[in-house]
Amino acid sequence: MTAVADPAPAPPVRRRRWGARLLLAAAGAWLIFVLAHRLLSGRAWWWNLPDLLPPLALLAVPVLLLVAVAPLRRARLVGAALAVAALVAGWPGNGVNAAALWHRPPPAPPDAVTVFSWNTWYWDELLAIGPNGERTRDPDRFYRYLHAQDADVYLLQEYLYLTPELDPLPVDGLDRLRREFPGFHVAASGELVTVSRYPIVREHPVDLRPHLARPWPDLPPADSRLPAYHTVKTLRTDLLVGGRVLSVYNSHLHVPMVGLPARRPDTADDTLARHDQRRADYRALAADVEANPHPVLLAGDLNTSPAMRLLRTLPERLVDASPVLDSVYPVSWARYGLPLWRLDWLFTTTDVTVHRYRMVPPDGLSDHTGQLAVVSL
Template sequence: MVAATAVWAIVLVLHVLLVDRWWPWLIFEVAPPLTMVAVPLLLLVVTPLARPVRRRLSVVLVVLLLAGAYLAGFGRGWTATPTAGGPAGTTIKVFAWNTNYWDMSDDKDAFYAFLRHQDADVYLLQEYLYWDGDRPVRIDDSARLRAEFPGYRVLVQGELLTLTRLPVVAADHAVPETGADWYWKGGKAQRTDIRVGGRTVSFYNVHLPVPFRIGDDPLSGRFYRELAERWAWRNGELSKLRADLAANRNPVVVAGDFNSAWMEVAPLGGGTRLHTPAGSVLPVASWPVSEYPFPRVWRLDWLFTSPGLTVSGYRFTGGAPYSDHQAQEFRIAVADEAPAAHSATPHTTEGTHRAQAPTNSR
């Protein structure tokens, strides 16, 4: 019991120190946050068997339980204050969702009806592509998108799709055009600067790479080579996102599928703050809602904003049966102030950018 408690204490400390910093730790990061509570609870249950040290062990395990509960996100929604509205200004609705390879396995009409029903001012959608074996397949659904969403701009960067009925000031759209480089080497955080009321707000549509593919053999050398490669890929994209946020002087909204349950341990920086839906003492979970034989105990989808923006009506909703992710729905209130200065980060201007969906490569 003493050894088990000591090992768990070490694991907890290492988790805080190594999340997002050391590629072998990705194996431990896959564990659902509930593990941080389940392990010390289990040890507490059997502590009475260790009679000579049970009282001292119980104290240590209670401390570890409280620390684990904090890391797992218990109480975040309970202590969060629901916001009914924001400052005087403009409030918009945002819908962020990993679509699970667009409408590849879905009823196309029902899929589009689900999207239309959200009636959001800004859609941040991921996995705008199909998948064939180990190969990403580029698609072009631009005609259907324009028919289903009249008055919206359609902005595509690789597998990331942003729809907005608000004026676009600047947008990222450049992706490598060699083979499948548009997916493997294209950016995983699409930035779109949008005019909201009297201000320019930068919206980041994020889909970070998965640490490894479900079903890979963890006893093979290939598994660990790919783990290291994917960690480098993921951290490279995360570093670019953090650098862009640090240089961006606009108010920012960052939302999407981060493929990590530990963004509270490894925040984005750049002055952003993390948001959690209010009202529940339990941690929020967004994956999986379909397809996999696992309970929904991971939160892979996150929302960050800069402090100047007010978030209200934030909730996870829908998703199944069209995706394995729940969607994020929230409202952003933007105060009427003097327009913020633009970032020094180069961006395509509204006058030169044409938001066209890519051509299907099949």
């Protein structure tokens, strides 16, 4: 008797098998990527491009994979396990603020302190369109916006202008600040300005250079008109609040750099140097906070999304104030009119209570929202 060969699988069956294999490969590849991101983010300069991953992708991609593998038969459990593992591994960086659903902060006491932190987008450099189409500066609008926040402490970043070559220029604006806020105390270093209703008993620009992995001879550049802009990315001011000292850190950390290093990376503008400076920003800040015996409030534009590991290198004594926000997915930075993700943060030590915290729309003055918080010691 002649044996009859089994018929070849029908084309639809073959396509389903290939589809299942592709889905499993995609789920496995995404899990490997997420694990690599947790390992390399903030550590390797060549991971800077993946570091710009939109945080919500760490949630959206595994959820889509779970939906895609649901119709599978044999491979469903394996695909779901890979997707869930990627979801869990990436959860700390997806930007979701789940605690906003249940966290209820205590009411603020009468002596609470209102703090407003904001990246001003090159101070009052926004150009307004005049009645005849002319373009003029509109600093009055800038100061009206600041007054509208009615804060006790203002932490302002990007106190500078830019040349057409993107070199920083100093702003001669402290006299007007003092006129606009009579009785307030003002501290400034580089691009950072702190304006406080409370006395400033100590002013300390945090220099990043002692924390660099290697010295960069042109840091700051010899021809810079704002040298501290290159070396001070955090300004600490100790404020006397109700007989106690509150240390307030006003930060604007380096932007992540993308690109290849030069063949001879010996300038501070090289990708390797900027990566080193960004890590030094965090080291300098962490070292100062760790050695500080006072209650601490840190706020500003950290140029760090929830997906970036550097955010988790801050000292353990600093607590993220995000649960006080009323948004499950807070956003502080927009581009081309589209809200993207969060770059601005507020942290405190446990002896500082955050009673209220919200993002304030910038009224067209900046690409960053402001951060308005009410705290007490």
